[in-house]
Amino acid sequence: MMVVGVTLLNVSPGAEREIYDDLRGRSDVREVLHVFGEYDFITIVEVEGLSRLNDIVDDIRELEGVVSTQTIIGAEMP
Known part of the structure; x- marks a missing residue:
């Protein structure tokens, strides 16, 4: 399932x-x-599945200089 994370x-x-x-x-x-x-930035990430989105958000959180994040998850309607 395609997932969009903001x-x-x-x-x-x-x-x-x-x-x-x-x-x-x-x-x-x-x-x-x-x-x-x-906030300073809004990123829109589009991937297959929640686990991939979680991996990307975790990577972003680890960037030096990132203080905090808030993620909103959207998915296609079945």
């Missing part, structure tokens, strides 16, 4: 460019938006 990220000041470039280089990341407000 992950909201907060990053350390000064780490924005490095994190943006890293996220843009990932094949499963469909879009990265630099936003203003409560």
Whole structure:
């Protein structure tokens, strides 16, 4: 089943460019938006299955400079 994850990220000041470039280089990341407000970035990830989404979000959380994440999960209706 195709799963779409929308992950909201907060990053350390000064780490924005490095994190943006890293996220843009990932094949499963469909879009990265630099936003203003409560979060610094919104990423949209589209993959097959929740376990793959969990792996990607875990990898993102481990990036130096990522302070916190919040993920919203969507799936196709059967």
